[in-house]
Amino acid sequence: xxxxxxxxxxxxxMADMIASQREMIRELTEKALHLSDISAETAASAEEVTxxxxxxxxxxxxxxxxxxxxxxxxxxxxxxMLEMSSLIQISKNLAAGADKSSADMAAAASEGxxxxxxxxxxxxxxxESVGETEDLLRxxxxxxxxxxxxxxxxxxxxxxxxxxALNAAIEAARAGEAGRGFAVVAxxxxxxxxxxQQGAREVADLVQKILDGTRSAVASMRRSREEVDExxxxxxxxxxxxxxxxxxxxxxxxxxxxxxxxxxxEVAKSEKVISLIDAVAGVVESTDDHVRNLASMMEExxxxxxxxxxxxxxxxxxxxxxxxxxxxxxxxxxxxxALRG
Numbered sequence: 078x079x080x081x082x083x084x085x086x087x088x089x090x091m092a093d094m095i096a097s098q099r100e101m102i103r104e105l106t107e108k109a110l111h112l113s114d115i116s117a118e119t120a121a122s123a124e125e126v127t128x129x130x131x132x133x134x135x136x137x138x139x140x141x142x143x144x145x146x147x148x149x150x151x152x153x154x155x156x157x158m159l160e161m162s163s164l165i166q167i168s169k170n171l172a173a174g175a176d177k178s179s180a181d182m183a184a185a186a187s188e189g190x191x192x193x194x195x196x197x198x199x200x201x202x203x204x205e206s207v208g209e210t211e212d213l214l215r216x217x218x219x220x221x222x223x224x225x226x227x228x229x230x231x232x233x234x235x236x237x238x239x240x241x242a243l244n245a246a247i248e249a250a251r252a253g254e255a256g257r258g259f260a261v262v263a264x265x266x267x268x269x270x271x272x273x274q275q276g277a278r279e280v281a282d283l284v285q286k287i288l289d290g291t292r293s294a295v296a297s298m299r300r301s302r303e304e305v306d307e308x309x310x311x312x313x314x315x316x317x318x319x320x321x322x323x324x325x326x327x328x329x330x331x332x333x334x335x336x337x338x339x340x341x342x343e344v345a346k347s348e349k350v351i352s353l354i355d356a357v358a359g360v361v362e363s364t365d366d367h368v369r370n371l372a373s374m375m376e377e378x379x380x381x382x383x384x385x386x387x388x389x390x391x392x393x394x395x396x397x398x399x400x401x402x403x404x405x406x407x408x409x410x411x412x413x414x415a416l417r418g
Contacts, residue, residue, distance in 0.1 A: 173337060187323055190319040193313075193315050193319060196312050200309045200312060204309065207302045208302060210298055211298040214294050215295060217291050218291045224284045225281060225285070228280040228284055229281070231280070232277040235273040235274035238269070238270035239271060239274065242264070245262075246260055
């Protein structure tokens with residue numbers, strides 16, 4: 078009797094244990110199923126993350142390639158701007174040289190204008206002197222003509238005196254001895270008349286020569302005055318031409334200095350652009366380094382996620398194995414009927 082009670086108690090204890098084991102197996106099965114689902118989801122998420130990481134790695138590779146191209150373009154642009162800045166500086170130096178040459182030309186033109194002005198003034202004075210000399214020569218021509226008239230008068234008087242002396246000598250010869258003294262006087266008068274006539278002829282010849290010389294001098298002075306007038310006109314034209322040259326040179330200097338100012342501004346702008354390009358190149362280079370680092374990190378992430386995926390698959394397979402193993406332990410109280418009674 079006692080043994081049956083002990084066996085019954087043992088059977089009840091085993092039944093309770095089986096029920097407890099059954100509950101544990103049920104919970105273990107649920108946990109295994111839940112773990113399998115979570116592992117599957119984790120594997121799927123890991124695969125998606127791996128795919129995204131792969132795509133990001135490829136995108137970063139393309140971005141790194143574009144960054145490298147951008148850095149090369151930045152370096153090329155910087156070199157072009159440096160060359161352009163050098164050309165602008167050369168243009169500035171050439172313009173500065175042209176400015177100095179133009180300034181020298183303007184100074185020479187101004188000095189030439191002053192020289193021409195002095196020349197015109199001197200030629201004006203010469204023209205006035207030539208005019209005064211011409212007037213004096215004309216006065217001398219008038220005086221010479223008057224002297225010629227006086228010489229003609231003297232010649233006429235000498236001719237008349239000579240004629241009178243001849244008549245007196247004839248009359249003295251007729252008078253004979255009584256007219257001899259008068260004949261001597263008449264002969265002396267005739268000689269004086271002949272000398273006066275000869276002197277008058279010489280004076281007339283000299284006056285004629287003076288008149289010829291004076292008229293030639295007047296004609297020469299007239300030609301000289303015309304040449305001086307022409308020279309004054311030419312000098313004035315030269316002065317006006319030099320003034321126009323000076324004005325043109327002044328305008329050229331103004332334009333050249335504006336070019337120098339513009340090239341200064343262009344040099345400053347090109348230097349600023351070069352600085353900006355260098356800054357951009359630095360940013361691009363830094364970005365390229367970051368992109369390369371990010372690509373490396375993404376590759377490492379993709380590798381890690383592949384390991385996570387593999388681990389999740391292993392966990393899922395393990396959970397499935399646990400679930401299959403727990404299915405073998407389906408026990409019930411009715412499985413031990415002999416123990417009860």
